[in-house]
Amino acid sequence: MEERALKALLDSLTWEEKVGQLVQLSGDFFHADQLAVGPQKKLGIDQAIVDQVGSVLNVTGAEKTKEIQDRHMAKSRHKIPLLFMADIIYGYRTIFPIPLGLGATWNPKLIESAYQQTAEESKAAGAHVTFAPMVDLVRDARWGRTLESTGEDPVLNSAFAKAMVTGLQKDLLNGGGIASCVKHFAAYGAAEGGREYNTVDMSERRLRQDYLPAYKAAVDAGCQLVMTSFNTYDGMPVTGNKFLLEDILRNEWGFDGVIISDYAAIQELIAHGVAANDREAAKLAIEATTDIDMKTPCYAKELEPLIKAGEISEELVNQSVYRVLKLKNDLGLFEDPYRGASSEQEEKVFLTAEKRSLAKKVSAESVVLLQNKNNVLPLTPNKEKVLLVGPYGDNQELIGLWAVHGQREDVVTIKKGFERYLDAEHLLYTQGCDMLEDYTFLGEFGATKDQIEQLGLNEAMKEKELDHALSLAKQADTIVFALGEHTMQSGEAGSRTDITLPKIQQDFLEKLVALNKKTVLLVISGRPLVLTKEVEQVDAIIQAWFPGTEGGNALADIIFGQTNPSGRLSMSFPYSVGQLPLYYSEFKTGRPLTSSTHKGRFVSKYLDSPNEPLFSFGYGLSYSKVDYSELRLSHEQMEETLDISVMIENSSDRSTLETVQLYVQDVTGSVVRPVKELKDFQKVVLAAGEKRKVEFQLNRNDLKFYTKEMKFSEEAGTFIVFVGPNVKETQTAEFELV
Template sequence: GHRFQRAAVNETRLGIPLIFGFDVIHGYKTIFPIPLAQVASWDLGMIEQIERIAAEEASADGQNWAFAPVVDVTRDPRWGRVMEGAGEDPYLGSRVAEARVRGIQGNDLGANNTLAACIKHFAAYGFVEAGREYNTVDISEQRLREMVLPPFKAAADAGAATFMNAFTTVNGIPATMNKFLLENILRGEWMWKGLVVSDYDSVGETVAHGAAADDVDASVKCLSAGSDMDMAGGTYLRGLKPALESGRISQAQIDEAVRRVLRLKFALGLFDDPFRYLDPKRRNETLEKPEYRTFARETAAKSMVLLKNDGGLLPLTEGSRFKKIAIIGPYADSKGDKDYMSFWTLGIGVREYDSTKVVRPAQVLKPTLEAMGFQVTVTEICLDATCTEKEYSAAINAAREADLVIACLGERGLDCGECRSVTNLNLPRDQERIVSIIGRLNKPIVTVLFNSRPLVFDWITQNVPAVLVAWQPGYETGNALADVLTGKVNPSGKLPVTFPKNLGQVPIYYNHLNTGRPQQQQGQMWTSGYLDSPVTPAYPFGFGLSYSHFVYSNMKLSKPQYKMGETIEVSITVTNTSNVAGEEVVQCYIRDLLADIARPVKELKGFEKIKIGAGESKIVTFRLTEKDLSYWNNELKFKADPGNFKVFIGGNSEDVKEMDFELLK
């Protein structure tokens, strides 16, 4: 960086400093859980601190600009980039977007330990048809405003310095040249003043879309729509000068785009000191601090979601009836490239991340459990064509000799990310079959899933007593997993996405519209359902268990009727009836029972993560405003309608208490 910056400042006509940008997706040198996993914590303070640490490290290493966060809402787990966002809900996504912007940019963009955030991908990238990367998006304006844009608006209001376009066409127009998105909404309605950068060569790709004739035409259309900077493709370099000379664009248009770039560099302090981010001493003192690794361990444990725990099989404790434990599976001790991390730790073209820094599950589980008095064996299962029946037999024999089996299953770290779309959501490479064979031995099995997206594992759900979603936890995988399995950390994660029973249910999400013939049970004729599957998911949005047990009671509304503009207060008592202190994410949803257009069966409007001691009760209160009850109606006006509403509170989107209230004119 120093060499390039010196050349820019000292050897060019105007001496304008360079800006260095990088994909800082889930940490920079200290690798945290993937973003979707972070959101499963429902801990906004934790998410903000992850971004703060990433910004500290990246800025100390010479970066000025983070190509993050991804705020795309998506309902299709076939799409590989589901791992980068905040899941399926626009409200949760909005709160997470605000936290990420605060963490990346800090309180002062001019400080040398902050980065400019880049909100991506504007817009509707998560709604690509069939979950196929770079595919087209066809979406109504009402749904766009309701489901897609809220996290972008929240990020803009939080002061995000830059936005990035999506690769896709949105209703036939490439996002990079989409005036409706960039000029009408982003800079018009929202009055946002920052810089818009294209995604990698997406200006030039408008030619392949058939929306531009050549580089000149693409440059004219994209610059005129509000795309200020062409990332990497060189289309503006080739196209803007001839476009200016032919009169297709004006000098004023180019000047405005340049002005936005320069404003960003001024805001970052690069004109005051072009080398302020290039301090070797600070770099050596900042990267991979021990306290960053400690926090990575905490965040990984907080992100894990306990889906099943029949009979209180977990946590594993000293004095347990189990004496021999077999740890098996392809991810028990994988040394595979980027396993337990992600595609985005490739460091493409810049640097490689060191996979040896990942703490693998067996590295910690085996000595930890042995110190607790268990006998432990570790048997890996390979996942490629070289795998032999002998290796399968070794795992089965290990399970046969054990009292309990921990099966570490899932996806490779490289199975999710950009251009990692799939047509099959089953556990890859016969992993579920292996577990089903072991299941015939009638040994209790704890399944640990290392996944980047919702997967289908119905046999495991039906037959295995304990299931823990560990996601891709980052560098501190093994330590965090041991903390959760042994009860050092009480799991508190909740799903930010719906897990389907089968691929045919996709897209499946909690905040769907009702139908005219809603199905009450599978097989009910003349209703909206399937012949061969229930319509309900394997695990709903917001779901997650704990070693504690929480009971919801005494739900109260401050009154049954409210006038427009009044605040609706609703409270509930949450009691921890167990002898283990824990954390619970209390979730508040509403339903508008009669509106100008059909409304979702539930919409998240608030959540609070609370700590509750053993035997303790806490009252949680939510305050809903007229804005929370408003929606984009059939005239595309954002307003609330008078009428009847339901409000729901619970520990997930399905298991809720409910009350009714009326909104008066």
């Protein structure tokens, strides 16, 4: 439809029809039996509003979406199609690792391919919009939604934000891909105490310097929608925050797409205490240019009365409606309201061999080898007896909480992966211990008391499993523990103050390591865990995240040496939960631990813990040894650009993927600057014995920050360059910016 025709359509709508376009309801309002009485009564809206609604939440499946679309179009006076929006975060049917694992790949091009494949599956299933990527920067592992973030660094997160949006929206305006809704704008990952839905309070400088860049990268990549976050910023909840939504997102960045609230966030302006009722909440949100009200009656019941009372302008609402209609038009829904969705296409594109192969590759690159004492890994197939134990050993719950449309029966377990390398004589297996000692917390997620009682092992079974595991462990040469968090312990509303392994698993591990066998710990989790005790107990540690559909195969390939691990942490692992929030790019302090003129206790440190993380940002081992040398700068003074090179040499007999990382420190600024900041990185294939020069180029823009006057600019002075395999082990050099 041409722009002129689209505007004519807008002009022809009644206010009720216009407001309907700005309301999103969930699938339970659209059952085939017509009146979905329960949900309507609960929300306090009538069928007339339902018939005008512009978008549907979390309904997918080609036949289901087509059926709902047909019924809706039959009622629509102007034949305006519905938008189907869904949570498709890291895969539709083919599930990739959780985004924190994707961040550990340090490979945005690979992740772009993964999201392109996700879009193909999602489009076939009738989805038009995905609420992804989540690009919130996170520095507090207590927060459950750490699972959905790519990490703690703005440069790395920005690279992934761009890659994910580009992959999802590949060829979007020509019928390909699906629309990307970036979330959660803004600074949701900085919730105080790591507690879900909590307050965010930070300076504008920190907001702009660290938290906004990834959203900006997504907007620059062309994302079609932005979702507001639940949190406050500077005392105002984001859904009604004109500074963030209108001043920055729309006016500074030029975003003219659709802004949608998160679930019920407009009505929650009342609970925040900035609105007295639905009417005031609707007014705040629409004036902040929030276009779509997800799952509340505020817009449905209050926008038209606000217009008629002259409390908001007609033009303000018309702009929002036009943005929604334009999105539908850009997606071609007026010509094809199904957008090519079909059960035949689902059959064709779901879980293909190509997608499984890509999922395995992504999973393998996400895995981080944290420890490998005495080169215990890799294991040689069928050379010794291997005992696989732990609640994740033969468990298909490897896709994590937010793989909403994934199916557990598609998942390759770790045991299945091991069976590709070990025959029955060399592979021993038992569960060994329960996942948790107490499952009652699952009642908060809807589990009944009877269901909870059936989840765990009873006391007799626990004792039997432990005895069996000890018996098998005595026969084994190497014990591989598959341990970790329960799926429901991370993800949204999964905030925790204790982020160690569950106690029942810790006790089990302790009993078996006492046998003095070679030991490997596989950690399945949605966040960095505190592994301080386990580092001392076991020989090798592999951080596997929730590795996805092909997780078992990817892990087996690494453990048995088919694949050389290459993952690098995109988020620091704390030594103690008391260090949180924790991140490498901390500000300089007047009394630094290592270089202060003050002595003893009167420096910035803990009395009972190191300052440093257990495992640093950028850290990860491989089965190869890569040496760094000959860091060179093209000039001692930088005017516009500076070329930087370093030699890396693989001194092993195994090829590897090496992630070369470039950091910079601004020695003196008009405001305090971080001790280090990531500026660039390269993932390099290095053959056995190969020596190679890796080259970077810095420009003035890379050195800009928000100055004392809140101007985004660079300042002349001394800079230190750090290049290495992680943030701690680096070569250094200096230059002057003139």
